[in-house]
Amino acid sequence: MRGAQGARQWCWRWRRNPLRRRDDVFEAWIVLIVWTVMVLGGTVAGLVTAHAAEASFTRLRHDRHAVPAVLVVGTGSAVPAGESAVYDHVRATVRWTASDGSPRVGSALVESGHKAGSHVMIWLDARDLPTTAPPTGSAAATESSLLGVGAGMALGGLVFGFGGLVRWRLDQRRYDRWEREWERLGPQWGHKTP
Incomplete structure (x- = not known):
């Protein structure tokens, strides 16, 4: 019985009721x-x-694909790629061979702690430009x-x-209607009944 009463209270806006607007x-x-x-x-x-x-x-x-590269400058003098000191990758100048066989030089993220001439792995995008690892x-x-x-x-x-917002606007309409009704009916309540 309690479930049916709860459902009635929950759906009160759809039930027929003389006070329902x-x-x-x-x-x-x-x-x-x-x-x-x-x-x-x-x-x-x-x-x-x-x-x-x-x-x-x-x-x-x-x-993205990884290719071998050679460090041009050691990573000890490279600028850290991250804000914190615990980040283990730095941006350094490297030399690699592109997919068409041409030699390239650029800046890429590599692991820190390597000397110039060390072999490292870098990531390249589809245009053979250095990028981050996927x-x-x-x-x-x-x-x-x-x-x-x-x-x-x-x-x-x-x-x-x-x-x-829609419910707030409905409440404002209700308040306006109540105010108009109060202005209309309120003065009648001020008189004493004989």
């Missing part, structure tokens, strides 16, 4: 639509975003998941905010 029914539909879009739309947005990010990371792993499979999966969750939450937050 059109705004109450409209608000009930707005709440239902907002929650449906938040749950279903947020899920779809999250899944689509995660899938697109995973595809992008897969494309990066496919386009994300590993687990890092890509984690980042894709986080991006998907963020996209779902962002859509849910926008929809929830829009629904809150």
